[in-house]
Amino acid sequence: MxxxxxxxxxxxxxxxxxxxxxxxxxxxxxxxxxxxxxxxxxxxxxxRLAPGNYLVDIVVNNNYYKQQEINFVENTTHPQTQPCLPRSLINTFGLKQEYISSLPEHSCLMPADLPGITARYYKNNGQLKITVPQSLLEYYDKNYTPPEQWDNGIAGLMMDYRIIGNTRQNKHEDRVNSLSAFGTTGANLGAWRFRGDYQFANYSNNEGNQSLDFNNIHAFRPLPSIKSQLTLGQTYLTSDIFDTLSYSGIKLASDERMLPPSLRGYAPRITGIAKTNAKVTVSQQGRTIYLTTVPPGPFNIQDLSSAVQGELQISVEEEDGSTSQFTVNTASVPFLTREGQIRYNTAMGKPTNGGNHVQNPFFTMGEISYGLSSTWSAYGGTILANDYHSAAVGLGKDLYQFGAVSLDVTQARATLEDQQYLGHSYRFNYAKRFDSLDADIRFFGYRFSDKKFISLSEFTHASNGVLQRDNKQRYSLVTAKQFDGFSTYLSYTHDAYWNAKSSERFDLSASTLFDIEQFKNVSLNISLSYNKDQDRNDLVSYLGISIPLEGQTRVSYNQQTGRGRFDQTVSLRQNRGKDDYYQLTTGGQQNNALVSGFYQHKSDAYQLGLSGSYVSDSYHSASANLSGSMVSTLHGSALHSSGSSGNTRLLVDTHGVSDVTFNNGKNHTNSFGYSIIDGAPPYENFEARVDMNNLPANAEAHAPIRSLVLTEGAIGYLPFEMNxxxxxxxxxxxxxxxxxxxxxxxxxxxxxxxxxxxxxxxxxxxxxxxxxxxxxxxxxxxxxxxxxxxxxxxxxxxxxxxxxx
Incomplete structure (x- = not known):
């Protein structure tokens, strides 16, 4: 044989x-x-490859760039066939203009035509690796990718949703049922993104009411060549100088997320304390921008977009129907611009009431910042409208190891009911990261406005009603400090008004991990929250200690005081894998016995939460919440669990191979070989990794790590070659x-x-x-x-x- x-x-x-x-x-x-x-x-x-066209993975400076067909041709001076790189591809490498101008005028170029640049094909993984020296690049930063390599993604449809249903029965009262939904729907076409928010609420009680609203309907697209974003429709006047205002019109503004990371701002952070399983609503000028449910105790919301600026209204609705409200003022890094560069923001349109109702007056706004030197920036702006004019000037200074500061003054002139108002507002901002102390003053700001100063938002309200509660002064502080095994967070805001009582908000939290005998990683959390408004003073404290038992089980003791009550509970929490957990709680609430439970499940397609509570001689309630997103493109469609506000996301394609896991098991491909990875930061390099240790049977992955840089709101697409x-x-x-x-x-x-x-x-x-x-x-x-x-x-x-x- x-x-x-x-x-x-x-x-x-x-x-x-x-x-x-x-x-x-x-x-x-x-x-x-x-x-x-x-x-x-x-x-x-x-x-070596035989001559011809091949679909290859292009890797530039060890970063996956894109998949493209490349022609390999014979070369008499080289033993290997050589890739002929299209000029359109070369122009996306971020090369200096003088280098590009020196290249031969051919539709595609051989490596020999590109001095200093090397290109080599690796047959084992199908990669064409291109190395470009730093000296040839227009701009180099290991944490920054030039605009030429940003990806606008693919065309597609999306819908993000969050649905919350509640039922509550108070003693001696009728049952109240409620259903609320919030989300964003949209479409992508080329570089354009079309978005709109929807809000639904239904309350069934003696009176009953229902509402369905569509708002914030707009279109936007990035303009990488000028590091700006163009927006048409209903949006916000997110200014570095003037107060935030919702309006309908057009906006062209620099986008600081397109800048190197060192000049970007901070995302807002919202903290508070919930006494029961509660629904937290974050709104701005009457429009809901975030909706979630939280268990009893301190909560911390950090996943708001960094583009959110201005004053936010927070509503915490407890299981018993009680509601607490407070205000958070988001902060940004002082207005700084690189030497010789210009940042700008222009807008025109009419204010809205947070919904679709357009109000007078029509206005135009413009602001600009110029980098005078490597450390100084000058900025200013103006708002023009009928019977209203505002102008501002300011200076920003980079203090290097001492942080960054800005100081500006704004003058506003307004006519209301034949009465003239002329006032000024003064503002000081400071931000600093203390590396040696491992502390972070994320923002400190002070603002004083004299009695006749009127912002455009106040002028709009006064033109349609009565001028009330005009601002006098505000000072705020946001800071964090990391001690040896102990972390703290502090935020404080004080607002004073000319025609009303002052208000202030104070949040302090501290946490640590330690060991007690055989119990390792015992956690201790302490929180203090103080909210002073026109009619009430609330001081709420929380103490929580959590002890790990066997496996994924923890037992905790929680104590909460404030609002005329003293509650203490004992809870048992068990994690069932990394995607499921449940918590059982018993104790006392306002001298009444309490029993409650909470269950959370996360799949690749959705997130589901269930909760229920019984308080003797008071109430019993139950709630459920469902959230997720749907994405559909010509390449494929998928459901996923983490969609939020139409943000940037990535569609990975394993060509029909199902149950392929990505990024340490966080995502799995569906039966068609598709999965959505949510939360890809725009204008930053993002990696998608195949978990090689958990591949399905008879499956092999070539080039299991790929990365790309997506623009804001894009639906990215990365195909993974799977056998x-x-x-x-x-x-x-x-x-x-x-x-x-x-x-x-x-x-x-x-x-x-x-x-x-x-x-x-x-x-x-x-x-x-x-x-x-x-x-x-x-x-x-x-x-x-x-x-x-x-x-x-x-x-x-x-x-x-x-x-x-």
Whole structure:
């Protein structure tokens, strides 16, 4: 019987290359027979390809860039075929203009035409690695990718949703049922993003009411060449100088997220204390921008967009129907601009009441900042409207290790009911990160406005009603400090008014981990929250200690005081894997016995939360919340669990291979091979990683790590080359029945990637093939195509003859 052990050894030879030099083979030792001269040309140099077009993964400076078809051509001065790089591709590398101007005027360029730049193809993973020296780049920062490499994503539809249902029965009262929903729907087309928010509320009680609103309907697109964003429709006047205002119109503004990270602002952070399983609503000027449920105790919301600015209204609705409200003022880094650069923000339109109702007056706004030097920036702006005019000037200073400051003054002139108002407002901002102390003053600000100063927002309200509660002064502080194993967070805001009592908000939290005998990682949390408004003073304190038991189980004691009550509970929490947990609580609430439970489940498609409470002689309640998102594109569709406000997301495609996990098991592909990875930060490099240790059976991944930089609101798309299929030993014959020459290359016609090298007598070992797969075989200047049978043999020990035509 004929054996193939020697031939299998021969098949392995081409995959071992020790030096990148040309090699000549003596073919006399091979039993060529009737198949003619073997094609060993591709073995004369490592990673050699036959001339032709190939779909390759382009990697620039060790970062995955994109997948594109590249033409490889013969080169008489080089043993390998060389990639001819399209000029359109080269122009996206962020090269200096003088370098680009010095290049030959060809539609595609060889590596020899690109001084200083190297390009090499690696056959084992299908990657074309391009190295560009830092000296040739227009701008270099290891944490910053130039605009030429940003990706606008693909066209598609999306809908993010969060639904909360509640039922409550207070003692001696009728049952109250409520259903609320909030989310964003939208579409992407090229660089344009179309978005709109919807809000639904239904309360069934004695009176009953229901509402459905659509607002914040707008379109926007990035303009990378000027590091700006254009917005049309209903949006917010998010100014670095003037107060926030909702309006309908047009806006063109610099987007600081397109700048290097060192000049970007901070995302807002909201903290508070809930006494029960509560619904937290974050709104701005009457429009809901965030909705969630939280368990009893301190809560911390940090996933708001960094684009959110201005005053936010926070509502905490408890299970018993009581509601507490407070205000948070978001902070930003002082207005700084790089030397010689200009930042600007322009807008025009009419104010809205937070919904779709447009109000007078029509206004135009413009602000600008210019970098005077590497440390000084000058800025100013103006608002023009009928009977209203405001102008501001200011200076910003980078103090290096001492932080950054800004100081500005605004003058406003207004006419209301034939009465003239002329006032001024003065503002001071400071931000600093103390690395040596591991402390962070994220923002400190002070603002004073004299009695006749009127902002555009106040002027709008006064024109449609009565001028009330005008601002006098505000000072705020947000800081964090990390001690040895102990972390703290403090925020404080004080507002004073000319025609009303002052208000203030104070939040302090501290947490640490420590050991008690055999109990490791015991956690201690202390929070204090004080809210003083027009009609009430609330001081709420919280103490919580949590002790880990066996496995994923923890037992905790929680104590909460304030608002005329003293509550203490004991809870048992158990995590069931990384996606599920439940918590059971018992104790006392306002001298009444309490029993409650909370369950949270997260899947790839949605998040589900269930809770229920019973308080003796008071009330019983139950609630459920469901959240997630849907994305549909021409490449594929998927459900996912973490969509929020139409933000940036990534569609990964494993070409039909299901249950492939990404990013440490956080995402799984569905039965069609698609998964959505949410939360990709815009204008920052984002990696998607296949979990190689958890691949499905008979699956192999090539280039398991890929990255890209997406623009704001994009639906990114990353295809991952996956092989899932049979391993097959075949004897390849041409149409005459003659064995395909030794050394011929077999490629997958769908992906363009190499699959195998033909051995002696046409013996070939195919991997990852499926029934009726189409493969192309190339040698010298010849080629043929083979189609595998509908039923593949389940063995690789006996070669199967297959005809290649």
């Amino acid at each position: 004929k054996t193939y052990s020697f031939y299998k050894w021969v098949l392995c030879v081409p995959f071992f290359a020790f030096e990148a030099v040309g090699v000549e083979f003596n073919t006399e030792f091979l039993k060529i027979g009737e198949q003619g001269q073997a094609d060993l040309s591709q073995f004369s140099a490592p990673d 899932q299929g049979s391993k097959l030993l075949v004897l390849l014959k041409d149409y005459r029945g003659v064995s395909v020459p030794f050394g011929a290359e077999v490629t997958n016609t769908q992906t363009g990637k190499a699959n195998a090298i033909v051995g002696e007598d046409g013996l070939t070992y195919l991997i990852g093939v499926k029934p009726e797969s189409q493969l192309k075989v190339r040698w010298s200047d010849k080629s043929c195509t083979l189609v595998l049978p509908q039923v593949l043999p389940d063995t690789v020990t006996t070669p199967q003859p297959i005809s290649c035509r």
